Amino acid sequence: MTLxxxxxxxxxxxxxxxxxxxxxxxxxxxxxSPVFLVADGMGGHAHGDEASQTVLRVFEEHIEAGxxxxxxxxxxxxxSSNDAVRDLSGAEDFGTAVSGTTLAGVAFVDAGxxxxxxxxxxxxxxxxxxxxxxxxxxxxxVDHSAVQELVDAGLITPRSAELHPERNIITRAIGTDExxxxxxxxxxxxxxxxxxxxxxxxxxxxxPDDISRLLAEQQANGQQAVVDALVDEALARGGHDNVTVVxxxxxxxxx
Numbered sequence: 001m002t003l004x005x006x007x008x009x010x011x012x013x014x015x016x017x018x019x020x021x022x023x024x025x026x027x028x029x030x031x032x033s034p035v036f037l038v039a040d041g042m043g044g045h046a047h048g049d050e051a052s053q054t055v056l057r058v059f060e061e062h063i064e065a066g067x068x069x070x071x072x073x074x075x076x077x078x079x080s081s082n083d084a085v086r087d088l089s090g091a092e093d094f095g096t097a098v099s100g101t102t103l104a105g106v107a108f109v110d111a112g113x114x115x116x117x118x119x120x121x122x123x124x125x126x127x128x129x130x131x132x133x134x135x136x137x138x139x140x141x142v143d144h145s146a147v148q149e150l151v152d153a154g155l156i157t158p159r160s161a162e163l164h165p166e167r168n169i170i171t172r173a174i175g176t177d178e179x180x181x182x183x184x185x186x187x188x189x190x191x192x193x194x195x196x197x198x199x200x201x202x203x204x205x206x207x208p209d210d211i212s213r214l215l216a217e218q219q220a221n222g223q224q225a226v227v228d229a230l231v232d233e234a235l236a237r238g239g240h241d242n243v244t245v246v247x248x249x250x251x252x253x254x255x
Contacts, residue, residue, distance in 0.1 A: 001033060001066060001108075006117070007255050008108065008189070012036060012248040013223030015231050019201060020239035027199050027244035028052035030105070034069045035059055036248045037105025038127050040199040042173060047088045051101040051175055054088065055081045068110040071120055071184070078103065078122060078174075078182050085175030100173040102127040103182070104141055106195050108250065111186060117252065119187040119195070124180055125170050128203060130196040130211070131187075134219065137196070137212040140185060144172035162204075194249040198230075201241035205234040223247045 001008040014031035018024065026041030026048035039055040041048025062077035063069050081103065088099040102125025109120045121129050123141040126148075131138045142148065146169040147161040174180055187193065196211070206214075214233060218226045227245045234243045 001068070002255065003068070003117075005255055006252050008033075008117075009251045009253075010108075010248060011223050012246065013225070013227035014244075014246045015224075015227045016244040017231055017235060017239070017242065019242050020235060022242055024049055025242045026052055026101075027201070027242040028056050029197075029244050029246050030056050030059060031246050031248070033066055034108035035063050035074075035105060036107075036195070036197060036246050037103060038197045038199050038244050038246055039104075039174070040102040040125065040127050040201075040242070040244070042100040042102075042170075047099040048101065050088055051085045051099040054084045055101055055103055055174060058084050063107070068117065069107050069120075071109055071111055071186070074107045074109065074120055074122060075182070075184070078124070079180060082174050082177075082180040086178070088175070100175040101125070102170065102199070103174050104129050104197055105246075106187075106197065106248065108189065109186075115186070117189040119189050119193055119250070121185040121187060121195070123183045125173050127197070127199050130198075132194040132196055132215055134194075135216070137208055137215065139208070140187075140195075142183060143170075144183075145170050189250065189252050192249065192251050194247070197246040197248075199242060199244040201239070201243035202230060202234050202245055204241055205237040205239070205243075206230065223249060 039052035041052040058081040104127035126143040129141040
């Protein structure tokens with residue numbers, strides 16, 4: 001991507017697998033500039049696969065490929081996705097009959113003259129966004145889940161949350177409410193940045209230390225090698241859910 005004052009290069013790896021237990025893959029992903037995202041259709045709910053695919057369709061309609069987007073357009077795509085997924089459910093539907101999906105991703109945006117080029121991260125649900133600096137893995141997003149609320153309240157530890165019986169209950173999703181409340185962050189795009197975006201099919205099987213180890217081992221082999229190693233390890237450990245991973249790196253340099 002060549003801009004008036006800088007050149008931006010993107011490299012990405014992506015993969016989605018149904019896993020070893022599920023019969024249907026309800027995950028979807030987008031992996032081309034300026035948007036990289038994962039949507040995990042809500043298991044046990046109606047049209048989970050269609051819900052996640054609807055998010056991709058709406059983003060494709062709203063975002064121009066190969067150019068920086070804007071925070072306003074990304075927010076509009078999120079809210080329009082919510083409306084479109086809600087349209088999949090009938091007026092009489094409730095509970096698990098309501099269509100829904102998580103949404104987690106990053107978008108390369110121009111936030112205006114005073115702010116400039118940034119990565120805009122956004123999240124609804126319990127799919128995750130991590131940053132990776134070549135050595136350290138850090139979770140950027142915060143899960144919208146029942147167990148995360150217990151962790152935040154100091155009632156349980158993060159480790160015990162992984163085994164909690166309510167660990168699959170999410171408190172926010174695309175399509176479940178009339179208005180969607182997305183968490184967003186702006187991360188300066190200068191220099192080198194790397195993001196790992198994944199559905200909970202990865203984090204149910206791998207601890208953060210496992211993810212860090214595989215990133216460190218495979219990063220010299222390229223983004224797809226990183227993704228393949230992570231997905232293969234999740235499948236080898238049981239693959240109890242759909243597993244989707246997107247790993248994107250950007251380098252911004254003067255034109």
